[in-house]
Amino acid sequence: MAVLTEEQTMLRDMAREWADNESPVTAYRKMRDAAPAEYYDAAAWRAQAEMGWAGILIPEAQGGAGMGYLSLGLVLEQLGRNLAATPLAATAAATSALLLGGSEAQQVEWLPRIAAGDVVAALAVDEGPRFAPDKIATTVEGGKLSGTKEFVAEGDSAQLFVVAATDGLYLVAGDEGVTRSPRKLTDARSHAQLRFDGAPAGKLEGGADLLTQVTDRATAALCAEMLGMAEAAFAQTNDYLKTRVQFGQVLASFQALQHRMAKMFTELELMRSVVEGALEAIDSGRANVSHEVSLAKAVAGETLHLVSRETIQLHGGIGMTDEHDAGFTLKRARVLEAMWGNAAWHRERFARLCGY
Numbered sequence: 001m002a003v004l005t006e007e008q009t010m011l012r013d014m015a016r017e018w019a020d021n022e023s024p025v026t027a028y029r030k031m032r033d034a035a036p037a038e039y040y041d042a043a044a045w046r047a048q049a050e051m052g053w054a055g056i057l058i059p060e061a062q063g064g065a066g067m068g069y070l071s072l073g074l075v076l077e078q079l080g081r082n083l084a085a086t087p088l089a090a091t092a093a094a095t096s097a098l099l100l101g102g103s104e105a106q107q108v109e110w111l112p113r114i115a116a117g118d119v120v121a122a123l124a125v126d127e128g129p130r131f132a133p134d135k136i137a138t139t140v141e142g143g144k145l146s147g148t149k150e151f152v153a154e155g156d157s158a159q160l161f162v163v164a165a166t167d168g169l170y171l172v173a174g175d176e177g178v179t180r181s182p183r184k185l186t187d188a189r190s191h192a193q194l195r196f197d198g199a200p201a202g203k204l205e206g207g208a209d210l211l212t213q214v215t216d217r218a219t220a221a222l223c224a225e226m227l228g229m230a231e232a233a234f235a236q237t238n239d240y241l242k243t244r245v246q247f248g249q250v251l252a253s254f255q256a257l258q259h260r261m262a263k264m265f266t267e268l269e270l271m272r273s274v275v276e277g278a279l280e281a282i283d284s285g286r287a288n289v290s291h292e293v294s295l296a297k298a299v300a301g302e303t304l305h306l307v308s309r310e311t312i313q314l315h316g317g318i319g320m321t322d323e324h325d326a327g328f329t330l331k332r333a334r335v336l337e338a339m340w341g342n343a344a345w346h347r348e349r350f351a352r353l354c355g356y
Contacts, residue, residue, distance in 0.1 A: 001272060001273070002070060002276040002280060004070075007067070007071075008070065011067070011071055011074055012074040012077075015053070015078035018047075018051070018078075020082065022047065023044055023082050023084040023086075024082050025083050025325045027044070027082075028084065028085055031085050031188075035188075037157065038087075039085065039157070039189050040086055040087055040157075044084070044086065045086055045087060045088075045117065046117060048086060049118075052065050052115075053075050054088065054114060054117045055114070056068075056071050056075065056092070057069070057072060057095050057099060058099070058111050059111075062112050063111065063112040063116060069217065069221065069279045070279040072092055072279075073221060073276070076088065076224040076228065077225065077228035078228060080224065080225035080228025080232070081228040081229070082228075083229065083329065087120045087122075087154040089153070089221050089222060090122045090154040090158070091119075091121045091154070091158075092217075092218075092221050093121075093214065093215075093218035094114075094121030094122055095111070096217040096218065097162040097204060097214045098110055098114075098171075098204070100210060100213055100214060101169060101204035101206030101210050102171075103204075110160060120154055120157055120158045121159070121160040121161070122152050122153060122154045122158035122161050123152075123153075123161075123162045123215075123218055124149035124155065125215065126149065126152075127147065128150060129150065129151070130342075131215075131339070131342075131345060136164050138163060138165040138196065140166075140167065140170060140201055140203070145163060145170055145196045145198070145200075146196055146197055146198055147195075147196050148194070148195050148196070149164075149193070149194045149196075150183070150193055151339075152192050152193070153191060153339070154190045154192075155180060155190060155191065155192030155194050156180060156182055156192045157190065160172070161178075161194065162214070164211055165201075167203075168203055168206070168211075169204040169206070169211060170203050172196065172199045172201050176199060177200065178197075179194070181194075181195070186331040187328075187331045187332040187334075187335045188331075189332070189335070191335075213289075215340055216289055217282060218340055219278075219293050219340040220275070220278045220292075220293050223278060223293075223296045223297055223300040224279065226271075226301075226303075226304045227271055227272060227275050229308075229332065229336075230268055230300075230304045232329070234261075234311075237310065237311050238252075238261060241261070260310060264303075264310060267302075267303045267306060267307075268303060268307070270303070271299050271300055271303040271304075275299075275300060277292050277295075278292040278293045278296035291350060291354065293346075294341075294347070294349045294350040294353070295346075298343045298346040298350065299343075301336075301343035301346070302343050304337065305337060307329075311326050311329060312326055312327065312330055
């Protein structure tokens, strides 16, 4: 477990208290049933921005807090515990691109507005159903960007896009030359198809590995949300087994179920270590960030898959009903397992980076 500063401890505790009180799973259910155009509660996002979460990565000079990726992960973990529908992770991913490759003028124009919560941003990379950063066909000619991006998180409402093209990353602002088509996935969150047809675009600077750096940061942030989801599902299942009586005994007294819970507990401990390790590697500027991120995503994907599946199984029939919250974790988990590369993709990259 990471050693937190006093500020990070306060941030984590504040996020946990807010998420538990103001954004419980019932809030997600309410949002899903209401199905707003943006697929999140705009009032809740405003509250998160007022608490400074939209500017966690952004330097103080640009209106943010400059607290780094571990701090962002602490907040996303707490939001993940409650399945909070928020554009924070997507906006942070796009913010990373601006911080790594944005010119001074681009940063001055966008970072203060992002920190204030006035702009939701999104990272648009994939052009097919799977993460494939080496298969980009989007092109830019004369400052006009054309191409199609699939399953862009928060693409339904974002006002700023960071778009991967054949020769780098570009900023696209507003709706000129942009067509949005909602894509409904099982988690009832925003995943839009975006068609760019001569959209005005400004290029980000940075080296040839800028896209890798940005997607690594987006992946690490996603892993933090997955950690929160897995821990909450485990706790929910543990509480249920301690109270549900079957054959005159509480379920938790059966050894076979104890073994299954013990397996999940140990996997969760490993998951926390690698996820926090990836976030700390980014903050420290270590050279092996990609190794750490791929290790974290592979473990996070497999662990959340295990816990979300066991949550359904150990809750029995009620876990399969829409009236019970257990199914929400499984539905969101399957989407996040695939986003920015599934466990198999990251195991292969980890092996390749290590020279296996």
